[in-house]
Amino acid sequence: MTGGPATDEATEPYRRRIAEIWSAALGTPVTDAGHHFFAGGGDSFQAALATATVRREWGLEITVQLLIDHPVLGDFSERVARCVDER
Template identity: 90%
Template sequence: MTTEPTTGEATETYRRRIAEIWSAALGTPVTDADHHFFAGGGDSFQAALATATTRREWGLEITVQLLIDHPVLADFSERVARFVDER
């Protein structure tokens, strides 16, 4: 019997993948849900790269402003999960 993941489990799946995307953009491992993209060394170029990859990954219409407004991994991941659910 297959069950649908709970909201928390689904968000965790997004968080893990976005952590990989951020790690690639930043050139350093991102493992903590409280990781702040810009405090962790991210700049505007890396933000554009991470946002573009996220956009392609899930076919979303998001901009860098989403990352600027929600620079903490857990928060950004939750927003992405919501956008995917709303499609």
């Protein structure tokens, strides 16, 4: 896998929307692709809330474990984009 510009362009809409979802769940603005969900104050309840919103938004069958395994916004967004593409 390459992390070049094409990947960045393809995941940008996901990253923007997930940043909004995380901001709502955390109660604080999330704008940086390097934002770490848990280091930024997130807990298991907020992770479940954010993950449920992502599931509803894109009709995915993902669990909180995806967020635990990929807690950085850019990485999580890329994983979500892949899941959408694989449907």
